[in-house]
Amino acid sequence: MPNTEKHPKSSPIGYEIKDGVALISIDNPPINAISAAVREGLLSSLDKAKNDNVSAVLLYCKGKTFIAGADITEFGKPQTSPTLPEVIAAIEEFAVPVMALLHGNALGGGLEIAMAAHYRCATATTKLGLPEVTLGLVPGSGGTQRLPRLVGAEKALAMISSGKPISATEALEHGLIDQIIESPSIDSALLHLREQIKNGAEIRRTGELLIPQTPDGFFAKKRxxxxxxxxxxxSYILDLIELATKTNIDEGQQIERERFLECRSSAGSAALRHIFFAERSSAKLTGTAQSAIARPVEQVAIIGAGTMGGGIAMCFANADLPVTLVETAEANLSRGIAQIKMNYSQSMKRGLLSQEQVNDAIACIKPSLDYQDIANADLVIEATFENMEVKKEVFAKLVTVCKTDCILATNTSYLDIDTIAATTDRPQDVVGAHFFSPANIMKLLEVVRAEKTAPDVLKTIMEIGKRIGKVPVAVGVCHGFVGNRMLKGYARQAQLLLLEGCTPSQIDTAIQSWGMAMGPLAVGDLAGIDISYRSRRDQGIPSGSMAEFALPDALVESGRLGQKSGSGYYTYDQETRERSDDDSVITLASSIAQQWKIDRREIQDTEIIDRLTLALVNEGIRILDEGVAARPSDIDVVYVNGYGFPRWRGGPMYHAEKVGLKHILQKLRTLHKQTDDAFWEPAQLLIRLVEANRELSELNT
Known part of the structure; x- marks a missing residue:
């Protein structure tokens, strides 16, 4: 009979002795996070094993995964004793062999614990990584010091600086684990452990290993x-890995811990942690949809095989969902399928997908010219040209073909989904599914709740969004929804700045230096200036009738459509695609400014940044006040994932709160007074919050 001792029922740690080996288990679902109770239980179990005079220790986790990270409920709080470094030290210094049995995910502190063990085995599907950098942190419990000792400095830097996990096969190849086992069974791990002991293998303490020499100048070049x-x-990650090559584990860990605590208290890490929680909150619906039961989705159809339709089809195919891709003309369908295959080919060349994965994905996509082929679809997404009449025509066909419980979604970027829904006899089944280009890459999915959208339809699209790897955010109906409505004011300020004296490169460089992935004018050229040009014509806005659009209207009408035509706000080198300011554009801006009696002047970068960011903030707060977005944090998720807003600034609403709402209000009032532009009139919600001495974050639910 094995000698068994159990911890109290409330403890997430199990302990028993089997044939002289202490089996220490962690059972803290769903991810076996390293909570205070886990740390305390591990240390207590190691003390028991020491007193029981065992021959070895096997550390493993119950459930679907090994330790997949820290307990997020403890984020931002002082860590209670015992700390994770104390637990790790106890494992590494243990007098008899300790083996970690890995399965599922071994991430963050979980991998740090595993690296402290003397041996590691893992199932073939295990993922191993240190993702702390995604929260603006360095590993804080020896990760930067032990990983280089196991895999070398170069591989350790690649893993820690990207935060991306590696496979068990790659981990074995680089020495991070000792063996791949077929299943996460205790017997398999014990067999490997006993083989190590029988063969007389010495206890291998990771902290005592020497790091292979790195090439001369490696760290300087990376810096x-x-x-x-x-x-x-x-930068701290690079410094710490270099430190690991020069010093002992104790000194390295001490400095690592100092850097970890410094990062944890930094503004950048706080913003990244905000987005981490915001993305989880955005997936949670409010109101009646919260408790709705999602409809099953096993068959999907996409109407339109253009850039967006093809990209959306790839999203579902990548998730192993059968997709019927419908077009009205053979040439358009062939072109769309060819583009899909080219996209997959490029992914394969970059090592993102294997040939087998590509073959499986392409096999999921069925091209069709017949609407009858989608009669059994559970979800149809219309992704045709951004024109109301075109979309009404498509939906008129869908209601005659699709089964009664099929969800009818539109990928419109701006159009009124209530109007589209009203053309059908089943408005409860109509919803917006606004993907972002390129759809197969961009993470954001705006799920647009129309007036009559059924709660279970909304719930279904939110869940499908997660299933295909998107970050879904539920929003309401208005022109442009959340993202594009805010973008309109942001882009308008860029246009006015051009007329007032800025060059395109000055505007783009200023806001990129502030942290945006691209400037507004470079984005316009990349997307094509003609898209917004056509949108204005569809809205009945005559060309050249508004100062803020007079320049792009003139550019389009002169054939400057953006990168695709070789020129737009910039001129592009035909071979390198490198952009440069064009004197003719600056001259044209000056001429238009004169026509509209706009005085040109020298403008500082600080004003550019203020006007662009305040445009986002003020419109975002208006959107929140109208209920188009449920939470301030939802707006942050939209802008970080869809519009290149820097994650380390946390999103426009988070940024506004950190700047100070009172300060934001003062700046808006100053701009309103200086320009007499109604756009700068402060949002009423902002005024109410400042008067009540409240913060935007108080509105997060």
Whole structure:
């Protein structure tokens, strides 16, 4: 009979002795997070094993995964004793062999615990990584010091600086684990452990290993490639790995811990943690939809095989969902399928997908010219040209073909979904599913709740969004929804700045230096200036009738459509695609400014940044006040995932709160007074919050 001792029922730690080996288990679902109770239980179990005079220790986790990270409920709080470094030290210094049995995910502190063990085995599907940098942190419990000792400095830097996990096969190849086992069974791990002991293998303490020599100049070269940002961890990771090559584990861990605590208290990490929680909150619906039961979705159809339709089809195919891709003309369908295959080919060349994965994905996509082929679809997404009449025509066909419980979604970027729904006899089944281009890459999915959208329809699209790897955010109906409505004011300020004296490169460089992925004018050229040009014509706005659109209207009408035509706000080199300011554009802006009696002047970068960011903030707060967005944090998720807003600034609403709502209000009032532009009139919600001395974050639910 095995000698068994159980911890109290409330403890997430199990302990028993089997044939002289202490089996220590962690059972803290869903991810076996390293909570205070787990740390305390592990240390207590190691003390028991020491007193029981066992021959070895096997550390493993119950459930679907090994330790997949920290307990997020403890984020931002002082860590209670015992700390994780104390637990890790106890494992590494243990007098008899300790083996970690890994399965599922071994991430963050979980991998740090595993690296402290003397041996590691893992199932073939295990993922191993240190993702702390995604929260603006460095590993804080020896990760930067032990990983280089196991895999070398170069591989350790690649893993820690990207935060991306590696497979068990790659981990075995680089020495992070000792063996791949077929299943996460205790017997398999014990067999491997006993083989190690029988063969007389010495206890291998990771902290005592020597790091293979790195190439001369390796760290100096890597340091030059680091881009400035508000995330301290980026440069600290490199420094700490270099430190590991020069010092002992104790000194390295001490400095690592200091850097970890410094990062944890930094503004950049706080913003990244905000987005981490915001993305989880955005997936939670409010109101009646919260408790609705999602409809099953096993068959999907996409109407339109253009850039968006093809990209959306790839999203579902990548998730192993059968997709019927419908077009009205053979040439359009062939072109769309060819583009899909080219996209997959490029992914394969970059090592993102294997040939087998590509073959499986393409096999999921069925091209069709017949609407009858989608009669059994559970979800149809219309992704045709952004024109109301075209979309009404498509939906008129769908209601005659699709089964009664099929969800009818539109990928419109701006159009009124209530109007589209009203053309059908089943408005409860109509919903917006606004993907972002390129749809197969961009993470954001705006799920647009129309007036009569049924709660279970909304719930279904939110869940399907997660299933295909998107970050779904539920929003309401208005022109442009959340993202594009805010973008309109942001882009308008860029246009006015051009007329008032800025060059395109000055505007784009200023806001990119602030942290945006691209400037508004470079984005316009990339997307095509003609898209917004056609949108204005569809809205009945005559060309050249508004100062803020007079320049792009004139550019389009002169054939400057953006990158695709070789020129737009910039001129592009035909071979390198490198952009440069064009004197003719600056001259044209000056001429239009004169026509509209706009005085040109020298403008500082600080004004550019203020006007662009305040445009986002003020409109975002208006959107919140109208109920188009449920939470301030939802707006942050939209802008970080869909519009290149820097994660380390936390999103426009988070940024506004950190700047100070009172300060934001003062700046808006100053701009309103200076310009007499109604756009700068402060949002009423902002005024109410300042008067009540409240914060935007208080509105998060």
């Amino acid at each position: 030059l490639s680091i881009k400035p940002s508000g995330v301290l961890a980026t």
